[in-house]
Amino acid sequence: MTAAEDALVRIAEDVQQGLQSDLFRSATNAVPGEGPADAKIMFIGEAPGFHEDRQGRPFVGAAGQFLDELLxxxxxxxxxxxxTNIVKYRPPNNRDPTPEEIAACKPYLDQQIAAIDPRVIVTLGRFSMNRWFPGGKIxxxxxxxxxxxxxxxxxxxHPAAALHRPENRPLIEADFRRLPEILAEAERHETEASSGSDTDDQEPQQLSLF
Structure with a gap:
């Protein structure tokens, strides 16, 4: 087991104990997230829904089936x-997660990002978007x-946005089709950075890929 794999196991165990969030008490199952420890792309949604809460896995309902198509x-x-999601437990009645609930689960997500160190993070929905772009308009x-x-x-x-409003489907499909090129750009930047020909930006900066 690699160090990253070991870290993800420990994080999942912590999530299962639910010490950081009051949502744990109302949830059927914790939903830490899943995927390889060396993933180049990390998808971060909002919170588990009914089916995710039952199975303890992310994106297994209708939105998850659509996510598979998008992938x-x-x-x-x-x-x-x-x-994964920014919140690891289902909010009652599928309501939006509160700022306090997002903050309580933030250490888990921080640790997952540090362990995986993905080249690209895709936020799904406005709540996960707000972590990096507070006040942005999705x-x-x-x-x-x-x-x-x-x-x-x-x-x-969020994939659910296309299920609720079909006019959003072409938008999200077009965005997913661009992911291979975005990943290629991330790998190019990593190569340049390792050779000392580029530096990390401290402020969000839009790239002119398209």
Missing amino acids: SLAHLKRSDVFI TRIHGQPRRVEGRLIVPML
Whole structure:
């Protein structure tokens, strides 16, 4: 087991104990997230729903089935990526997570990001987007990769947004089709940075890939 794999196991155990969040008491199962420890792309949603709460896995309901379709558009499979949420337990009645609940689960997500060290993070929905782009409008910046502290962050619409509003489907599908090019840009930047020809940006900066 690699150090990253060991770290993810320990984080999942901590999430299962639920010491950081009051939501743990009302949840059926904790949902730490899943995927390889060496994933190049990490997807971060909002919070588990009914089906995720029952199974203890992220994105297994209708939105999860659509996410699988979207991944195929990017020539990816679930086994290629790490999928999690900013909140690790289902809020009662699928309500929006509160700022306090997001803050309580933040250490788990911070540790997961540090362990995996993905080249690209894709945020799904406005709550995960707000972690890196507070106050941003997802309808304006979706699909636009921005470098934050040396990592590419790509805000995207949540798959459920396309299920609830079919007019959003072409938007999110187009964004996913760009992911291979975004990943290639991230790998190029990593190569340049390791050779000393580039430096990390401290402020969010939009890239002109498209």
